[in-house]
Amino acid sequence: MSKPHEWEEPRMIRNMLLSACVLGAAVSLTTESLAATELQWWHAMTGANNEVVETLAKQFNESQSDYKIVPVFKGTYPETLNAGIAAFRAKQTPAIIQVFDAGTGVMMGAEGAMMPVADVLEAGGYKFDKSQYLPGVVSYYSKPDGTMLSFPYNSSSPILYYNKDIFQKAGLDVDNPPKTWQEVFDAARKIKDSGAASCGYTSTWLTWIHLENFAAWNDVPYSTKENGLAGSDVELEINAPIYVDHFQAIADLAKDGVFRYGGRTSEAKQLFLSGECGILTESSGGLGDVVKSGINYGIGQLPYDANAKGAPQNTIPGGASLWVFAGKSDEQVKGIAEFFHFLSGTDVQVFLHENSGYLPVTTAAYDAVKKTDFYDKNPGRETPITQMMGKEPTENSKGVRLPNLPQVRDIENEQFEAMLAGKMTAKEALDKAVELGNAAIKDAQ
């Protein structure tokens, strides 16, 4: 073990903020509820999804008086993960932290820093029954021996959103969204050329949607070793011709202003909500904000490559899961178990699914929604589930897990930015991403 290292200014500021938080929390604890054990929940949810977090915490707190969940917003997904790691090094950890899909490998590597969720539930007197949860979701967050390590709070898969008014204006079929990438690109061109909107197509999370899910959905490898699930000494394979052709097509669209880049995470959603772009690919978790904006939208499944043989295969779970830091008192662990039990309740899962677009994580909740007329009334809302569970996963489509996936995504994003700015061809950008990514993966071992 090493001492905490407070050798750098940002860290010092972070620690000061942290202690301010703890202090603030302590004050509210003494004034509001003396008896309740307080449990901090660090999360990265914004907009409509943040409201869901607040509602769930409130419901849980009102349902009993022994524990109090305090949600704390910590920034974007990568920022939240880094805040958690800094907190661990400073020995100031929250009870629960939300970590996004790409951070799963990092967390799994931190043996001993985390308490497996299966153990947490058992310590709270609940039995962890794997069969209650959706199989694709739970296996991604489990160790090879099947122990569930984190609680799948918000699972999502990428889908296609389109603006029906813009489709109408451009003379496109409003009821049949494009199914393949080739069709998406043609539709996007038509939107721009017809003047229906200033931009045809945009996408959030290029790395997650156009590399990781692109690989699974088209049944091509992202990297060696079953995309990292079968071992951590992996080499990227994202410069294969199918990726090069795909990204060259996007680069060409970007050059003509048909494709617009929004940013590395979910910034591009704004371009769709403001009506600037006609088509968007984004997480199903973005649905809450799309509904709230009041635009006339439609949903389609994630497009696939028309030239890929096995496509469409299945998409991989994204979103985030909740991790529990090790070293919490028995009382706290019990409270966390209570909260997770509350979260996996059917009513809560149905509420989460219907209000946020995230997938229900238990089969009971999925069945409950299916029994109502929700999917009939809201066409497309079942798409993220069916596209993820439609087929038995292959070794290309179980998920991507690298020891430092967030860093690899940054490297990929940097190359995409250079490519979209016209400084590189798709081939050059992907070759460079593979070269730098492989070096970073090697370093992280």
Added chain:
Amino acid sequence: MPRAVFPNRILPYALLAPQVAITLVFFYWPASQALYQSTLRQDPFGLKTRFVGLENFEAVLSDPSYLNAIETTLIFSLATAALAMALALLFASAAEKVIAGKGLYRTLMIWPYAVAPAVAGLLWLFMFNPTMGTFAYILRRSGIPWDPLLDGNQAMLLVIFAAAWKQISYNFLFFVAAMQSIPRSLIEAAAIDGARSTKRFWTIVFPLIAPTTFFLLVVNTVYAFFDTFGIIDAVTAGGPAKATETLVYKVYNDGFVNLDLGGSAAQSVILMAIVIALTAIQFRYVERKVHYG
């Protein structure tokens, strides 16, 4: 110089103690930690640690993106300093000519200095972000392909303007003070001799405020080097494709985003050496030049 003799032997040390304690706690201790950390390689959580000697320095200095960060820092710092000083000088000389409301004009000029760097960054981001900025919208409407999310040069321009904007007030104050210390008689004499305002500025005012200008050059460069983290983080986060990643930003990004604490510590040690060098230059050279003999 006669030596001062204090009757009490302990009091001077007691008076000095708080300052020494602060320096030890807030400078020497973190600095020694950085030195120590720069010789280690650790996993993100600090669970496994390995001593690697100077390997981190070797890796940093042979990293092409580090050289890129040096170049970016130089361009960014010089451009920010030049812009902030040129505009401040322009405003200061204009302030000299204001007849009514001089006080109000000066107060308004000084205000931006009170804005925190991150807030200044957000302000500019809200105006010029291509997805939500009002000015970005206007620029695009008028046919300028404004997209700092992809165009590295536009991103650089944006952070330079934001960083310079914040520093103008500080420079303005110093320039106003320097100009006020120039004897009126010199300027009046030149005016009687027929020198016009521009001529008077370049032949009398500008040379006489040269020491202040030089002082500000050093201060502004140091500011652009080390105090602009908040602005860069808020506006571009070092992107696109590392186009605005300065040395300080890279320390943060490698250490706290990519969690390579050893490499990041090695970079901060190198930065520490640069700061020491800059300070030495300032003490040896600038301090002497600022005051007139």
